[in-house]
Amino acid sequence: MLFLTRQDVAGLLSLRDCIDAVERVFRQHALGELPIAPGVLGAHLDDGGFHIKTAALGGAPGYFAAKVNANFPRNPQSFGLPTIQGIVALFDSVSGRPLALLDSIEITILRTAAASAVAARYLARAEASTVTVYGCGSQGRSHLRAFMHVRAIQRAFALDVDPVRARQFAEELAPELGIPIIATDDLAAAVGASDICVTCTTARTPVFSADLLHPGLFIAAVGADSPEKQELEPAVLRLSRVVVDILEQAATIGELHHAIEAGVLSRSDVHGDLGQVITGQRAGRTSAEEIFVFDSTGTALQDVAAAALVYERAQRDGRGLQVELSDTR
Numbered sequence: 001m002l003f004l005t006r007q008d009v010a011g012l013l014s015l016r017d018c019i020d021a022v023e024r025v026f027r028q029h030a031l032g033e034l035p036i037a038p039g040v041l042g043a044h045l046d047d048g049g050f051h052i053k054t055a056a057l058g059g060a061p062g063y064f065a066a067k068v069n070a071n072f073p074r075n076p077q078s079f080g081l082p083t084i085q086g087i088v089a090l091f092d093s094v095s096g097r098p099l100a101l102l103d104s105i106e107i108t109i110l111r112t113a114a115a116s117a118v119a120a121r122y123l124a125r126a127e128a129s130t131v132t133v134y135g136c137g138s139q140g141r142s143h144l145r146a147f148m149h150v151r152a153i154q155r156a157f158a159l160d161v162d163p164v165r166a167r168q169f170a171e172e173l174a175p176e177l178g179i180p181i182i183a184t185d186d187l188a189a190a191v192g193a194s195d196i197c198v199t200c201t202t203a204r205t206p207v208f209s210a211d212l213l214h215p216g217l218f219i220a221a222v223g224a225d226s227p228e229k230q231e232l233e234p235a236v237l238r239l240s241r242v243v244v245d246i247l248e249q250a251a252t253i254g255e256l257h258h259a260i261e262a263g264v265l266s267r268s269d270v271h272g273d274l275g276q277v278i279t280g281q282r283a284g285r286t287s288a289e290e291i292f293v294f295d296s297t298g299t300a301l302q303d304v305a306a307a308a309l310v311y312e313r314a315q316r317d318g319r320g321l322q323v324e325l326s327d328t329r
Contacts, residue, residue, distance in 0.1 A: 003321040004314055006103040012313040015110055015142070016149055018306055022114040023121075023278060025057065025305035026245075030275030034058055035093065038300045040249055042226055048072030049226060055300035057308055062093035065304035067104055071225075073202045083137070083202070084108055088307045098325060100311045104303075107310070109142045111302035115245060115274065116220035117146035119294035120196060122277050122284035123243060124218035128195035129154040134187065134207065136160040136169035139200035139222060147196060148177060156181045157190035161201070188212055199223055199231040210235035215289040222296040224254050231255065232293070234262035240291040241271045243282075245299050254297040 004012075028034050038055040048071050056064040069086035076083060086104035091097065120128070128151045133140045136158050147153050156173075158181055160166040170181040184190055191197050191212045198220040199208055208219070210233050219240070223231045237259040244250035251257055251267055259265035272282030274294070285292065314320045 001098045001323055001325050002100040002311065002314060003323060004100060004102040004310060004319065006106045008314065008319050009102055009106040009310050012310045012317070012319060013106070013110060013306060015114065015146055017309065018110045018114040019117050019146060019149055021305040021309050022111055022302050023118045025301045026115075026118065026273075026275035027278045028058075028275075029246075029301055030273060030279045030281060034301075035062070038246060038249070040253070040300070042253070044226065044228070047074055051226065053298070053300035053303060055304045056093050057304050058093075063099075063304055063308045063311075064091040064093040065089065065300060065307045066091075067108075067300060067303045069104055069108060088303055090304075090307045090311055100307070100314070100320070102307055102310060107303060107306045108298070109138050111306045112139060112222055112296065112298055113142035113146035114306075115296055115298075115302055116143055116198060116222060116294060117150045118278070119220060119243060119274055119296070120147055120218060121150040122274075123292040123294060124151060124196050125216050125285065125288055127152075128218065130194045130196070131156045132159065132187075132190040132194040132197040133157065133169070133200070134159045134197065135200035135223065136162075136165045137200065140169060140198070141173060143198045143200060143220065143222070144173060144177065147198075151196070153177075153179060155179055157194065158183045159185060159187055159190060191217070196220070201231055202229065203231045204228055206230055206233040208232045208236060210239055213239055213291055215291065218292045218294070220294045220296060221255050222298070224257070224295070225298050227253050227257060230258050232258075234259040234264045237293055237295075238264040240293040242269070242293050242295060243271050243274055243277055244295045245274050245297055246301070247273055249297045249299060250295045254295045255293070256295050
């Protein structure tokens with residue numbers, strides 16, 4: 001088995017390549033080309049929780065991945081540790097042989113932003129140039145970088161419950177990306193001036209209200225990856241076209257889950273899965289006035305696509321630590 005650290009993953013997986021890999025796997029899912037449906041299992045504790053997500057890639061070689069992630073929002077303040085930590089176990093899906101154990105932090109950051117970028121490619125206005133980032137942690141950074149790959153972004157606004165983090169975000173990323181980034185606490189003004197908004201917070205009550213909506217807006221909601229988390233008022237989904245990563249999962253743990261519970265939306269009201277939009281089974285944006293919400297709960301499809309790519313490159317480049325777990329005799 002190959003052991004790959006976060007540094008290994010970062011050195012082997014670019015954001016652009018991750019975007020391409022994630023788009024490919026959602027396409028395969030929509031076309032019914034994957035051997036099993038993705039699955040998720042959650043366990044919730046007082047200060048955080050764990051989730052296990054699984055999926056497989058068909059073809060030759062075939063891969064199965066299981067990601068175990070811990071999500072403890074108080075970690076940075078209490079222990080100086082990341083909010084999200086975990087591992088991805090990658091297997092040969094033909095023989096069941098364990099292939100690799102990868103740190104999950106970098107994979108989770110990149111594949112989440114990659115899915116939002118793919119959604120923006122199909123659902124944001126072609127001329128979209130301004131982004132609001134609400135939540136200035138690792139996901140906020142990765143998302144702004146990812147949007148730069150699919151739209152000609154010229155300006156961004158940064159907001160966070162901690163104003164210092166928003167200022168640091170702006171100061172660090174503006175020279176890297178070559179665009180002005182304005183740290184602000186005025187969400188209404190920022191969203192009103194934006195074509196794209198991403199919410200990547202740990203909120204458990206809505207931080208984005210329906211009165212912020214305006215024609216042409218694309219929202220990537222990525223914070224709700226468990227039933228307790230919520231970033232959008234249910235009315236936001238009711239007034240928008242909703243695209244989800246995986247319908248079953250979004251209806252259980254995503255923003256869609258809260259809209260269904262509030263009685264303002266049903267599963268049949270959802271415009272479609274991201275894969276259906278990619279393949280043309282559902283229309284993408286058809287007018288400049290449409291408002292789209294991408295409900296991103298984070299799927300193991302993204303994890304297995306990213307992990308397989310990292311593993312193959314590690315094999316090619318001789319990266320990682322090779323360990324024999326058991327005697328195969």
